[in-house]
Amino acid sequence: MFEGAHRIIRTGGGATSRINLNAISRQAGSSLDIQNGDIATTDNTNTNGIIGGWITVNGTDWAQNSTNAADGLITAFTSYSNDVWVHNSNVNVTTNATESGQINTLRFNTASNITLNLGAVILDSGGLLVTPGAGANTILLNGALSRSIQLPPAAAT
Template identity: 40%
Template sequence: MKDGATLEFTAEGTYTEAITLTGEGYNRQGALSLANVTSLRGGADQVRVNNVILAGNTTINTSTKRLDFDGTLSAAGFALTKIGSSQVTYEGGGTTNLGDLYVKQGDFTFGGGANALGNASNTIYINSNATLRFYNVAAVSKGITLRGGNWIRDGSSNATTFRVAGGGLRIEAGASALTHTATSQVIHLDVINRAVGATLNITNTSSPVVAFTTSTLNTNGIIGGYATWGGNTWAVSGASGTDITISGLSSFQTNSFTVAANNVDITSSQGPAANFTINSLRFNTAAGVTLTLQGSNVISSGGILVTSTVAGNATRITGGT
């Protein structure tokens, strides 16, 4: 396929032919498109391709059906961009030199072998409303940048660790999420590099106690006012060291605004003295709560957390600044 052209599949099934792709396709709708799949080919419920070659940076579009890379993906260092709401799954073991991966829409799942992620020196970018999923990844390293997207670890694994390359996890503006739901694979985030406007919620529902680690240290007992654990508390690491297990803050200072390092849990309406400084503020009570301010006050981490426990109850901050 030449740059500017689109190969469009209209029937589900397995395609063993060698397919060479490049560019964004006709009208920027993808060099390979599953936007109008309407029929079956051999009883399959998705489109499976066994031999894909990238001749340049390439966009694929999965608007209506799932696309499976079942065999070889030869990328020659070029970037791959995914658009469209349906899933792309890589289940082969023959990825060669995949460069950057941009998951702009939908779900991109890796279920392949040791080379599934391609070049470790490149980066996977996950946009808002998009998901990167590790199901069975034996690859051990790749750069990861979350742009308000989701990164999920589930399924099985034949690799015990995965380390984010390129100087650590990067989070850009938006509400990003990390979720670990299965297996004993430990994901080492290294340093968490945060851009202005970025938040990160980390959840571990799997059996291993250690699911994520970081080399970003606590400040006043928490990683930062941008990082939460399970959506209901602040994420914490440690005061020193590297590859520290991430967990959730379990001890707050209840309704206490007198110490600058306090991570305050407000459980009832409060009117603290003017011009206080605290580290963070959490609303976690199933009741209407009002915080009435006086003067100019500071939350040094910038973190204000309203948890799901609050539900539909009114939570207000009023008065000063």
């Protein structure tokens, strides 16, 4: 998938077709939104519950491989940790907070102003999602937010 925002939709009343995406590869700066949780399958498996911090369902939820195996249906992830910041969690922010640590993703889906005072927060997947549910409210992030980067093994010398 090339850089930029991409979307897969299915049109036509009563349409039931599915697209098998097999293994999805992507370039940095690309994202994919799947219109509904019943129109595409993938061979990509989940990490910390989701396919990645770059793929969503209907712009409101992270995407997951429903079987976590080949040809799994891409569906909406629903097991968010509401305001609970623990390692590897996909946090749904609903209230103001002061936090630090390493999590998988951040999601803002509450129609209210939110202020987060962040120590060193690392997003393993790099995923930060502001959904239409957040409305035109202010989301203010104070502090340090970074993405986890895994370096390849060092070459033998």
